[in-house]
Amino acid sequence: MRLGFSVHRGHIAFTHDLIMAAASFLAALYLRTASDWIPDWDLSTLALGTATFTIISATVFLSGGMYKGVWRYASVTDLLALAKAATATVLIFYLAIFLITRLADIPRSVPIINWFVLLALLGGPRFLYRVVKDRRRAARLAADGNARVPVLLVGAGDEADLFIRAIRSPDAEYRVVGLLSETGIRVGRNIHGVDVLGSIGDLDDIVGQLRRKGLSPQRLIITDHRMDGAAVRRLLDEADRLGMALARIPRLTDLKDGVADKVTIRPIAVEDLLGRPQMVLDREAMAEMIRGRRVLITGAGGSIGSELVRQVCEYGPASVVLFESCEFNLYSIDLEIARAYPDLARRPVLGDVRDAGRVGGAMAEHRPELVFHAAALKHVPMVEYNPDEGLLTNAVGTRIVADACRSNGVRVMVQISTDKAVNPTNVMGASKRVAEMYAQALDIEGAGDGGTRFVTVRFGNVLGSTGSVVPLFQKQLAAGGPLTVTHPDMTRYFMTVREAVELVLQASALGLDNPVYRGKIFVLDMGEPVRIVHLAHQMIRLAGLRPGRDIAITYTGLRPGEKLFEEILHGAEPPLPTECKGILVAAPRSVDAEELGVALSDLETGCRAHRAEAALAILRRLVPEYRPAVGAAVPTGETAAVE
Numbered sequence: 001m002r003l004g005f006s007v008h009r010g011h012i013a014f015t016h017d018l019i020m021a022a023a024s025f026l027a028a029l030y031l032r033t034a035s036d037w038i039p040d041w042d043l044s045t046l047a048l049g050t051a052t053f054t055i056i057s058a059t060v061f062l063s064g065g066m067y068k069g070v071w072r073y074a075s076v077t078d079l080l081a082l083a084k085a086a087t088a089t090v091l092i093f094y095l096a097i098f099l100i101t102r103l104a105d106i107p108r109s110v111p112i113i114n115w116f117v118l119l120a121l122l123g124g125p126r127f128l129y130r131v132v133k134d135r136r137r138a139a140r141l142a143a144d145g146n147a148r149v150p151v152l153l154v155g156a157g158d159e160a161d162l163f164i165r166a167i168r169s170p171d172a173e174y175r176v177v178g179l180l181s182e183t184g185i186r187v188g189r190n191i192h193g194v195d196v197l198g199s200i201g202d203l204d205d206i207v208g209q210l211r212r213k214g215l216s217p218q219r220l221i222i223t224d225h226r227m228d229g230a231a232v233r234r235l236l237d238e239a240d241r242l243g244m245a246l247a248r249i250p251r252l253t254d255l256k257d258g259v260a261d262k263v264t265i266r267p268i269a270v271e272d273l274l275g276r277p278q279m280v281l282d283r284e285a286m287a288e289m290i291r292g293r294r295v296l297i298t299g300a301g302g303s304i305g306s307e308l309v310r311q312v313c314e315y316g317p318a319s320v321v322l323f324e325s326c327e328f329n330l331y332s333i334d335l336e337i338a339r340a341y342p343d344l345a346r347r348p349v350l351g352d353v354r355d356a357g358r359v360g361g362a363m364a365e366h367r368p369e370l371v372f373h374a375a376a377l378k379h380v381p382m383v384e385y386n387p388d389e390g391l392l393t394n395a396v397g398t399r400i401v402a403d404a405c406r407s408n409g410v411r412v413m414v415q416i417s418t419d420k421a422v423n424p425t426n427v428m429g430a431s432k433r434v435a436e437m438y439a440q441a442l443d444i445e446g447a448g449d450g451g452t453r454f455v456t457v458r459f460g461n462v463l464g465s466t467g468s469v470v471p472l473f474q475k476q477l478a479a480g481g482p483l484t485v486t487h488p489d490m491t492r493y494f495m496t497v498r499e500a501v502e503l504v505l506q507a508s509a510l511g512l513d514n515p516v517y518r519g520k521i522f523v524l525d526m527g528e529p530v531r532i533v534h535l536a537h538q539m540i541r542l543a544g545l546r547p548g549r550d551i552a553i554t555y556t557g558l559r560p561g562e563k564l565f566e567e568i569l570h571g572a573e574p575p576l577p578t579e580c581k582g583i584l585v586a587a588p589r590s591v592d593a594e595e596l597g598v599a600l601s602d603l604e605t606g607c608r609a610h611r612a613e614a615a616l617a618i619l620r621r622l623v624p625e626y627r628p629a630v631g632a633a634v635p636t637g638e639t640a641a642v643e
Contacts, residue, residue, distance in 0.1 A: 014061065020121035021057035021089065022050050027121075028114035032107050052096075057089045057118075064088070079123055086118045148175040150215055152206070152244075154235065155179070155223035156186045156196045163223060163249045164192045177215040178206060182224060200235070207242050220244045230528065233538065240541050282580065285509040289370070290315040293411075296368035297322060298353055298401060299375030301329025303462060304416060307501040308372050309333055310340075319345035321366045323359075325352045325375070353397035356404070363408040371413040372504075373401050376432070380420070383428040388615050392607040394431035395619075399438050399600050406442065406452050414508045415439040417458040417521070423625050430619050430626040436521060437622070438600065441593035444519035455511035457504045459524035462497045469532060473539050482552035483536045490558075491529040500524065507583050523575060523584045596622070 026046075064085045094111045153160050156179045167174050178197040181187055186196045197206045203220075210216055220239045222232065225248070232246075239246040295312050299305035300322035306329075313320060320337070324330035327350060334348040347366060351358035353375045363371075376394050377383050383390030398415060405413040417436050420429030436456050443454035461469070469492075476483050507522035533553065540547045547553060575584040599622055606615035620626055 013066075014058075016125065017061055017066070017122055018054055018058055020125075021061075021118060022054045024114055024118035024121050025050050025053040027117045028110050029106075031113055031117070032110050049097075053089070053093050056093050056096075057085075060085050060088045060092070078126065082122045082126075083119060086115055086122065089118065090115045149173055149219060150175055150177045150210075150217045151219045151221050152177060152210070152217040153179045153194075153221050153223050153249075154182070154200060154227075156181045156189075156191060157224065159223035159225070159249060161191050163221075164194055174219075177210055177217055180206065182227075203238055203242070207244075217244060220246050222246070222248045233534075236538055236541060282506060282509065285513065286505045287315045289505075289509045289512055290317050292316065292318050293369040294319045294367060295321070295370045295372070296363065296366060297372045297374060298324075299373075300324045300348075301326055301333045302374060303497055304501065304504075305372075305374035306333045306336075307497045308374055308504070309337060311498075311501050311505060312372070313337055313341050313344060317344070317370075319347070319366070321362060321368060322346065322348045323351055323353075323362060323375070324348070325350070352393075353401055354392050356400045359400050360404045360407065363404045363410070367408060369411040370508075371401065371405050371410050372416070372508075373398060373413060374416045375401075376416075378418070378428060380426050380428050383431070384426055387427040387619075388607040388610050388612045390427050391431045391434075391603060391615050391619065394428065395434040395438075396600060396604045396607060398435035399597070399604075402439055402442055402454065405454075406446075410452050412453040412455060412508065412512050413439070414504065414511075415454060415456040416504060417456055419458060419460040421458065423627070424623065425627055427616070427619070430623045433623050433626070434600070434603075434619070436588070437591055438593070438596055440519050440521065440588070440590055441596050444590055445593045453512055453518070455508050455517075456521045457507045457524065458521055459495060459500055459503070461492050461494050462500050469535065470539075473536060477539065477543050477545075477551065480551070482554045483540065484554050484556050485533050485536055486556055486558050488531075488533050488555060490532045492532060494530055495524065503582055506580050507578075510578055510580060510583065517578075517585055519590060520585045520587045522578075523586055525582045525584060 029046075064081060066081055066085055090111050094106075094114075097106065151174045153163065153176055160179060164176055167176070176194045179186075179191060179194055180203065181196050181199050183199070187198055189196050197209070207217065220235060220242075222235065236246050290312055295317045297305055297308050297312065297320070300309050301324040305324070309320065309322060322330060322334055322337075324333070330348050330350055334346065337344065337346055349358075349362050351362060353359055353373075375397060377390045383394075402413060402415075404410075415435060418429065418432050420426065421433035421436055422429075424430040424433055436458070439454040439456050442452070443456075446452060446454075473483055503524045507524070511517045511520075511522065536553050537547045540551045540553075543551075545551050575586050578585050599618060603615055603618045603622075606612075606618060
C-alpha cells in the first residue's frame with residue numbers, strides 16, 4: 001500500500017512538472033514578444049519547440065532525482081535541486097537550437113526569461129503546498145497549545161533553530177514562547193515565527209511581559225552548549241527566583257532536521273554549573289605519545305585512574321596494565337575495557353604501590369613505556385587520622401613506583417598531584433608534596449642522560465570522585481537532608497574528571513616533548529573557586545526543592561587538616577603559561593634526589609613500624625611549609641568532603 005501510494009504521487013508530481021515546463025516555454029516567448037508571437041514560427045513549429053523543450057525537461061527531471069523529496073517538507077535544498085534542473089534544461093535546449101538555427105528566430109533574452117519562469121512554476125506550487133500544510137498544522141497546534149509546556153529559550157542560534165523545528169510535531173511536549181539573545185544583536189528578529197524578545201539581562205522584564213499575555217514560561221532552556229559554568233549558575237539563580245526550572249536541549253547531533261521526533265529536555269547537571277568552555281587540545285600530540293606503546297596505570301580502578309584507562313585506550317596503545325589494590329575496582333574497570341576494546345592486550349594486576357616487589361615485578365614483566373601514577377589515599381580526614389598509612393602510600397609508594405620506572409627503562413612517568421600540596425595544612429597534602437619533590441628531583445637528575453622523564457601534574461577537586469562532595473550531597477538529598485557543609489566560607493577548585501584527565505594527558509605530552517619543562521610542575525587552570533555552600537544550594541534547586549525550606553543545610557565545623565581556601569600555586573612558584581591554554585607551569589623549590597631518598601627511607605621505616613610521630617617529624621622537616629591546622633573540630637557525622 002505504501003509503495004503504491006508513493007508511486008502514484010510521484011506520477012502526479014512528474015506530470016505537474018511537465019505541464020509547467022511546457023507552460024514556461026510558451027510564457028517566456030509571450031513575455032518577450034508581448035502580444036505578438038514570433039512571425040516566422042507557425043503553429044507546427046511552435047508545437048515542435050514546446051514538445052522538444054518538454055522532452056528535454058522530462059529527461060533532466062528524472063535523471064536529477066527530483067521526485068525523492070516530499071512536497072510537504074519542501075526546503076532550500078529542494079529549491080537548489082529545482083534550480084539545477086531548470087538550468088540544465090534551458091542550457092541543453094537552447095544550445096541545441098543555437099547549433100541548428102543560431103537562435104535566428106529567438107530573441108537572446110528568451111532563455112533567461114525561460115529559466116526564471118520555469119523555476120517559478122516548478123517551485124511555486126511546492127512551497128505553496130507547504131505553506132497551506134503549515135497553516136493547517138499551526139491551527140491544530142494552537143487548538144491544543146494550552147496542553148504544552150511553555151518554554152523560553154536562551155540563545156538565538158543554530159541550536160535554537162533546530163529545537164524549534166524539532167517540536168513542530170503534533171505530539172510535542174513544548175511550545176516556545178520567546179527567545180533570549182546572548183549578545184543582544186538579534187533582538188527584534190525571529191526564528192520560524194518565534195520572536196527574539198531581548199537579551200539575557202532583560203529576563204525579568206520579558207518574563208513579566210509574557211505573564212501579562214498569559215504565556216508564562218515554565219522552563220528556561222539553554223540552547224548553547226558552549227556557555228560557561230558561571231553564566232549557567234547565574235541563570236539557575238534567576239530561573240529559581242522567577243519560579244522556572246532550568247534545562248538544556250539535546251546536542252545538535254541528537255536533533256534531526258525535518259523529522260518530527262520527540263525531543264527530551266535534560267536537566268542541568270552539576271558539571272554544567274561548574275564547567276568551563278572546552279579547551280582546545282592537541283589531540284594528535286596526545287595520540288602520538290600513547291599510540292602503539294605499552295602503558296601501565298596505577299590506581300587504575302579509582303576515579304582518576306579509571307578515566308585515565310578509558311582515555312588512554314581511545315588512543316590505541318599496544319597494551320595496558322591495570323595496577324590496582326582494590327579487587328572490585330580492578331574487576332570493574334577490567335570488565336569495562338574488555339567490552340569496549342576486546343582486541344586490546346590488557347593485564348589486570350592486583351597489587352599495592354607500597355609493595356616494591358609487586359611493583360617492580362609488574363614492570364619487569366610487562367616493560368611499560370608510559371606509567372601514569374594515580375594511586376593515592378586522598379580523603380583528608382582519613383589520612384589525618386591515619387598519617388602513617390597516608391605517608392606510606394602517597395610518599396613512599398610514589399618513590400617505589402618512580403624507582404621501578406628508572407630501573408625498567410620507562411620512557412615517562414606521570415605523577416598526578418593535588419592543589420592540597422600547596423602550603424599544606426594536612427598530612428595528605430604534605431605527603432603529595434613529598435611525592436612531587438621526589439619526581440621533580442629525579443627529573444632534574446636525569447637531564448642529559450636520556451633516562452626516564454618524570455612529569456608532575458597538579459590540579460584540584462574532581463567532581464564525582466570517590467569521597468568528594470557531589471556524591472555525598474546526592475546521597476544526603478536522597479535521604480531527605482540535611483546537607484552538611486563544614487563552613488559557610490569554604491571554597492574549592494573543581495573540575496570534571498574527563499576534563500582533568502584530558503589536561504593530564506595534554507600536560508604529559510608537553511612535558512615529554514619539551515626539555516625546557518624538566519623539573520617543573522604542570523598546574524591545571526581550574527577557573528574560579530566555588531563556595532561549597534553555594535554548590536549545596538544549587539544541587540537542592542536542581543532537585544526541584546528549596547534550600548532551607550525543603551532541605552536544610554547544616555554547618556559542622558572544619559575537620560582535621562582542612563582549610564577554608566585551597567591554592568594551586570605556592571607564593572614562590574610564579575606560574576608561566578604554556579603553549580596549551582588551560583595548563584600553567586611552575587618551578588617550585590627542588591631538592592637533591594639522593595638526600596631526599598635517604599629521608600624517604602627513614603620515613604618508610606617509621607611508617608612501616610607505625611610510629612606516626614616519628615614519621616610526622618620527618619615530614620615536617622621535608623616540607624617546611626607544612627602547617628598542621630589547629631583547633632579543627634572533629635566531625636560527628638558525614639560532612640561535605642572534598643578530596
